[in-house]
Amino acid sequence: MATPIELDRGGALFKLEALEQQVQEFRQFYASPDLHKWLSNVLPTMASAYDIEINPLEQFVALSEIFCAGERLTYELQFKPLIHITDGVWELKTQDIRIFGWFHKKDCFIGSVADDATRIKKYRLYHGYANVTTKRFREALDLDNPKYVPGDNPHAVVSNFDYP
Amino acid sequence: MPSFQISITPSRRAAARFITGVRRKILKALEEENKKRGLRQTDLARAINVHRSVINRELRGKKDMTIGRAAELGWALGRVPTFDLPERTIQEGSNLPAPAIVTGPSVGVSQANPFARQEPATATTKPLKNVTVRVLDDATV
Numbered sequence: 001m002a003t004p005i006e007l008d009r010g011g012a013l014f015k016l017e018a019l020e021q022q023v024q025e026f027r028q029f030y031a032s033p034d035l036h037k038w039l040s041n042v043l044p045t046m047a048s049a050y051d052i053e054i055n056p057l058e059q060f061v062a063l064s065e066i067f068c069a070g071e072r073l074t075y076e077l078q079f080k081p082l083i084h085i086t087d088g089v090w091e092l093k094t095q096d097i098r099i100f101g102w103f104h105k106k107d108c109f110i111g112s113v114a115d116d117a118t119r120i121k122k123y124r125l126y127h128g129y130a131n132v133t134t135k136r137f138r139e140a141l142d143l144d145n146p147k148y149v150p151g152d153n154p155h156a157v158v159s160n161f162d163y164p
Numbered sequence: 165m166p167s168f169q170i171s172i173t174p175s176r177r178a179a180a181r182f183i184t185g186v187r188r189k190i191l192k193a194l195e196e197e198n199k200k201r202g203l204r205q206t207d208l209a210r211a212i213n214v215h216r217s218v219i220n221r222e223l224r225g226k227k228d229m230t231i232g233r234a235a236e237l238g239w240a241l242g243r244v245p246t247f248d249l250p251e252r253t254i255q256e257g258s259n260l261p262a263p264a265i266v267t268g269p270s271v272g273v274s275q276a277n278p279f280a281r282q283e284p285a286t287a288t289t290k291p292l293k294n295v296t297v298r299v300l301d302d303a304t305v
Contacts, residue, residue, distance in 0.1 A: 016168060017167050040168075054179065054183055066184070095224070
């Protein structure tokens with residue numbers, strides 16, 4: 001059993017350094033090896049399905065900065081529970097992408113998989129990503145117990161948010 | 165350590181943060197006006213004579229919002245739209261090599277500045293890569 005920091009050191013997780021060095025980090029974002037690969041290789045090649053001026057990579061950069069800096073998030077617009085599929089699984093959202101994962105502790109997100117939002121809806125991939133990919137990764141990860149914050153209460157997983 | 169960074173050009177980063185911040189600020193103002201006097205997206209749409217679905221897509225970021233539309237929405241919210249371009253300033257107490265700190269432009273419909281976070285002007289464009297050490301943390305300044 002290990003903490004996310006120890007898993008990051010061991011290569012089982014990848015900690016995202018989203019902020020400039022003089023900025024205090026208030027939330028942590030860890031990625032699975034698969035999510036790290038996707039962020040590195042796939043995200044930079046994606047175009048927006050909405051033909052908007054900020055592409056998916058820029059959307060993610062903006063969201064990750066807001067997230068890690070502890071700035072106010074908007075429930076459902078930027079993070080949303082998927083408890084109807086799997087307990088404790090949440091998605092972080094931008095216009096074009098969805099990142100599936102869970103909160104190990106309040107303000108500590110561990111992402112397991114991400115994909116194009118349009119593709120997820122078209123092929124109905126929510127169940128697979130939440131209940132199979134994320135759940136299996138969470139179960140297999142040698143993370144300290146309790147591994148995740150259960151339930152769908154946004155106050156239990158994120159500080160500083162509001163409703164749209 | 166396998167920690168990693170995702171970098172885009174500082175100009176695009178500023179753009180992404182600015183666009184997100186403008187939308188965020190309008191949503192926040194709408195939330196406040198909704199609590200205060202029950203204002204809804206439908207009311208905004210009616211006030212500026214566009215369909216509600218257009219406003220909804222713009223506020224959810226699924227349609228680009230023009231500068232003019234941001235001002236219209238600000239007006240419809242009963243706020244004063246403003247746009248500021250503060251000069252770059254050096255942050256006191258920073259352990260970064262000076263003069264690295266800038267504040268982003270701000271625009272909005274309320275008093276709070278969504279761009280309170282500062283970023284270095286010297287940031288460089290680099291591809292996504294693993295980062296093993298944070299060089300400046302160890303630098304002798």
